Amino acid sequence: MEMVTIKINGSDVLAPKGSTILEAARSAHIEIPTLCYLKGINEIGACRICVVEVKGARSLVAACMYPIDEGMEIRTNTPQVVDARRKTLQLILSDHNRSCLSCVRSGACELQQLCKQYKVEDERFYEGERTEFAIDKTAAHMYRDNSKCILCRRCIAACEQQAIGVIGANDRGFAASVGCAFDMGLGETSCVSCGQCIAVCPTGALSEKDYTNEVNAAIASDKVVVVQVAPAVRAGLGESFGLPIGTDVEGKLAAALRRLGFDKVFDTNFSADLTIMEEATEFLERVKGGGTLPMITSCSPGWVKYCEHYFPDLLEHLSSCKSPQQMFGAIAKSYYAQKLGIKPQDMVVVSVMPCTAKKFEIGRDDQSATGVPDVDIAITTRELARMIEQAGIKFTELPDETFDEPMGLSTGAATIFGVTGGVMEAALRTAVETLTGETLANLDFTDVRGVKGIKEAAYDVAGMKVKVAVASGLANAKELLTKVRNGEADYHFIEIMACPGGCVNGGGQPLQTAGVRNFTDIRAERAKVLYSEDKARPLRKSHENPDIQTLYKEFLGEPGGHKAHELLHTSYVKRKVNASK
Numbered sequence: 274m275e276m277v278t279i280k281i282n283g284s285d286v287l288a289p290k291g292s293t294i295l296e297a298a299r300s301a302h303i304e305i306p307t308l309c310y311l312k313g314i315n316e317i318g319a320c321r322i323c324v325v326e327v328k329g330a331r332s333l334v335a336a337c338m339y340p341i342d343e344g345m346e347i348r349t350n351t352p353q354v355v356d357a358r359r360k361t362l363q364l365i366l367s368d369h370n371r372s373c374l375s376c377v378r379s380g381a382c383e384l385q386q387l388c389k390q391y392k393v394e395d396e397r398f399y400e401g402e403r404t405e406f407a408i409d410k411t412a413a414h415m416y417r418d419n420s421k422c423i424l425c426r427r428c429i430a431a432c433e434q435q436a437i438g439v440i441g442a443n444d445r446g447f448a449a450s451v452g453c454a455f456d457m458g459l460g461e462t463s464c465v466s467c468g469q470c471i472a473v474c475p476t477g478a479l480s481e482k483d484y485t486n487e488v489n490a491a492i493a494s495d496k497v498v499v500v501q502v503a504p505a506v507r508a509g510l511g512e513s514f515g516l517p518i519g520t521d522v523e524g525k526l527a528a529a530l531r532r533l534g535f536d537k538v539f540d541t542n543f544s545a546d547l548t549i550m551e552e553a554t555e556f557l558e559r560v561k562g563g564g565t566l567p568m569i570t571s572c573s574p575g576w577v578k579y580c581e582h583y584f585p586d587l588l589e590h591l592s593s594c595k596s597p598q599q600m601f602g603a604i605a606k607s608y609y610a611q612k613l614g615i616k617p618q619d620m621v622v623v624s625v626m627p628c629t630a631k632k633f634e635i636g637r638d639d640q641s642a643t644g645v646p647d648v649d650i651a652i653t654t655r656e657l658a659r660m661i662e663q664a665g666i667k668f669t670e671l672p673d674e675t676f677d678e679p680m681g682l683s684t685g686a687a688t689i690f691g692v693t694g695g696v697m698e699a700a701l702r703t704a705v706e707t708l709t710g711e712t713l714a715n716l717d718f719t720d721v722r723g724v725k726g727i728k729e730a731a732y733d734v735a736g737m738k739v740k741v742a743v744a745s746g747l748a749n750a751k752e753l754l755t756k757v758r759n760g761e762a763d764y765h766f767i768e769i770m771a772c773p774g775g776c777v778n779g780g781g782q783p784l785q786t787a788g789v790r791n792f793t794d795i796r797a798e799r800a801k802v803l804y805s806e807d808k809a810r811p812l813r814k815s816h817e818n819p820d821i822q823t824l825y826k827e828f829l830g831e832p833g834g835h836k837a838h839e840l841l842h843t844s845y846v847k848r849k850v851n852a853s854k
């Protein structure tokens with residue numbers, strides 16, 4: 274790689290030729306502000322907040338787009354630069370609903386931070402006409418409030434990166450807005466509820482539907498309220514309380530949930546182990562019985578909805594297993610309710626998920642095994658952080674506590690469900706030992722690890738070559754599924770997660786600014802938490818979870834048996850593109 278020397282604010286900086294001023298400055302520990310720029314997906318140089326001075330250039334240049342060359346001299350913070358950034362912010366604010374006091378993003382809003390940084394307080398352009406927007410509440414998982422939109426297009430890019438593209442720019446000039454075609458509500462389109470658009474939005478224009486009041490009301494009621502928490506939450510929640518990305522907060526998470534008043538604090542990892550029992554059994558049945566292959570995992574509701582809309586002809590490839598969230602609810606309201614001697618309707622199951630699509634999933638058909646919804650309320654990691662804050666719980670001071678039993682014990686295999694490749698690895702650990710009857714010497718299937726969009730591997734198992742593939746992010750899923758559809762792939766088993774990198778990067782995880790996202794692989798940092806937890810667990814294979822063994826012995830019978838099918842399996846529907854049904 275050819276390196277060049279440039280000057281930034283008078284100091285020499287050595288950086289790769291062709292890298293942008295933004296990147297070169299960051300390598301010299303100088304952060305140039307951005308609003309529209311998102312590395313790799315939204316490099317449009319539109320917002321002009323990143324302008325800098327380059328010696329010899331006739332005007333200010335956009336640092337996110339401008340490549341460096343030998344001897345270039347750059348100034349990132351001159352009065353002219355500051356004035357230009359301030360004017361840009363004033364213009365944005367001239368048509369912005371400035372309800373910061375009650376805004377869901379207040380304190381974590383990139384626009385608000387920049388206005389503070391550049392002391393933009395005046396009302397310079399605030400007089401005059403403002404555009405009026407109604408809040409789009411039609412989707413199951415999120416709101417769009419265009420009165421807080423700054424037209425940066427990061428959401429459009431995120432949705433296109435997911436190969437969905439149900440949002441775009443409408444109209445021009447003063448009337449310009451971001452939304453769906455033909456004024457459709459998002460809930461009327463083939464949006465898959467992944468929440469990747471929310472994760473990249475710099476302001477409060479996009480937000481998950483908040484159900485924290487409903488959770489507090491349930492806790493205050495006479496019902497038994499049990500909470501389950503997904504694996505990826507423990508790898509992300511700490512960020513909401515100022516801890517570094519990649520901090521494991523499992524113990525504090527259990528302690529916080531108890532202090533919020535839940536009657537039982539359980540772990541979705543338990544039902545991730547259960548999912549593996551059912552999914553591995555289904556896979557082996559398909560292999561032995563000549564069933565539809567490749568079998569594709571079904572634990573990511575964003576992916577399932579994508580398949581229903583965009584590849585309905587491949588639905589028979591989907592495993593019929595419910596997701597761990599839904600399996601947990603079904604078992605809590607049957608097995609556990611029976612243990613407590615209460616009716617399913619006297620229990621409220623709350624789930625804490627890294628995912629916004631889980632809000633859609635709880636309302637799907639065929640997810641009410643006991644006659645009432647398996648899960649009553651799904652909240653995201655962000656909503657949980659809000660509840661903890663509102664309750665005055667000093668998260669970072671909490672002692673480490675453990676989950677309650679019997680639905681709190683889990684294996685390392687379940688923990689890695691939160692990362693791309695994790696479900697495949699967990700399933701392989703159980704399927705290989707079941708097929709061979711032997712104990713695996715090495716439990717680490719490293720070929721399916723890592724943040725690469727598509728991974729492939731082949732394993733010799735009991736005389737059979739088992740070919741697997743893993744995709745995360747729906748554009749990668751599309752590529753893989755197109756091969757399956759065209760008969761160009763001979764995989765036996767495929768894992769797909771809707772969000773790039775898997776649930777650790779889910780649309781409900783704590784938000785990180787573009788300044789962080791552009792220079793840190795948050796997926797990889799959070800994934801490390803789950804792999805370390807897996808390594809440290811005394812049990813690392815789902816079929817060795819003693820509480821799962823007891824559940825089958827006392828209640829379910831055999832994996833894949835009649836009762837398991839009634840409670841733990843589901844069905845899918847064919848949907849159209851650009852329509853919700």
Ligand code: SF4
Nearest residue numbers: 372373376382476477
């Ligand atoms: S989006 Fe940001 S600037 Fe706008 S109201 Fe919300 S916190 Fe304030």
Ligand code: SF4
Nearest residue numbers: 432464465467468470
């Ligand atoms: S939730 Fe996902 S599919 Fe829906 S608009 Fe946002 S990015 Fe697109």
Ligand code: SF4
Nearest residue numbers: 422423425426428474
């Ligand atoms: S909704 Fe958010 S991400 Fe999308 S254009 Fe508006 S401000 Fe940008």
